[in-house]
Amino acid sequence: MRSPAAPPRRQPKRQAPTTSGSSISAQSNATLMPSGACSPSEDLRAQNVVDEFFQPVKPTLGQIVRQKLSEGRKVTCRLLGVILEESSPEELQKQATVKSSVLDVLLEITKYCDLYLMERVIDDESEKIVLLALENAGIFTSGGLVKDKVLFCSTENGRTSFVRQLEPDWHIDTNPEIVSQLARFIKYQLHVSPTRPERTAPNVFSCPSLEHFFGCV
Structure with a gap:
């Protein structure tokens, strides 16, 4: 008698590959954009923050005044054509008008310097008109200037004498003759002139206005 035949062996089933097209695509994206990397928009925002942080700080008017005056501690300045709108002593017999554009600069100068204002006038009434306009x-209230530091004289030579007696670090004037005469005696001068005159000395600077010299226009 024959023994019964052994049952046939089953072939193991093949597992279908599990990697789909979507998973390959995701893997590719992961390779292109590693974990922890920033997007271009995030990089741009970060750069803007850095740029804003390291922007140069704009100097204050007070810092500009001190720098321009080379830390000078005493300043003399004529009134006509520099502080006042008027340009002649005859006009001062009727009125005196302080330039609004020069006020901020003038007040900063009084904070750091011993400032003296001076002018040639024709009569006592003109003095009163000028002092009232300044007041x-x-x-006199916002700045460090007192009325005793506003000086008046009857001639242009009188102003020259004032400046030489006070011996300032800076003198500011509109008269080229006075500027020229004082060049040997005063450390620095600013010649205020609507036209740019020829430079007469290395210690004499020129500008259309006082506020222009300090970059306020």
């Missing part, structure tokens, strides 16, 4: 502009 109404707030120069």
Whole structure:
């Protein structure tokens, strides 16, 4: 008698590959954009923050005044054509108008310097008109200027004498003759002139206005 035949062996089933097209695509994206990397928009935002942080700080008017005056501690300045709108002593017999554009600069100068204002006038009434205009502009209250430091004379030579007696670090004037005469005696001068004159000395600077010299226009 024959023994019964052994049952046939089953072939193991093949497992279908599990990697689909979507998983390959995701893997590719992961390779292109590693974990922890920033997107271009995030990089741009970060750069903007850095740029804003390291922007140069704009100097204050006070810092500009001190720098321009080379830390000078005493300043003399004529009134006509520099502080006042008027340009002649005859005009001062009727009125005196303080330039609004020069006020901020003038007040900063009084904070750091011993400032003296001076002018040639024709009569006592003109002195009163000038002092009242300066007072109404707030120069005696907001700044460090007192009325005793506003000097008046009857001639241009009188102003020259004032400056030489006071021996300032800076003198500011509109008269080229006075500027020329004082060049040997005063450390620095600013010649205020609507036209740029020829430079007469290395210690004499020129500008259309006082506020222009300090970059306020």
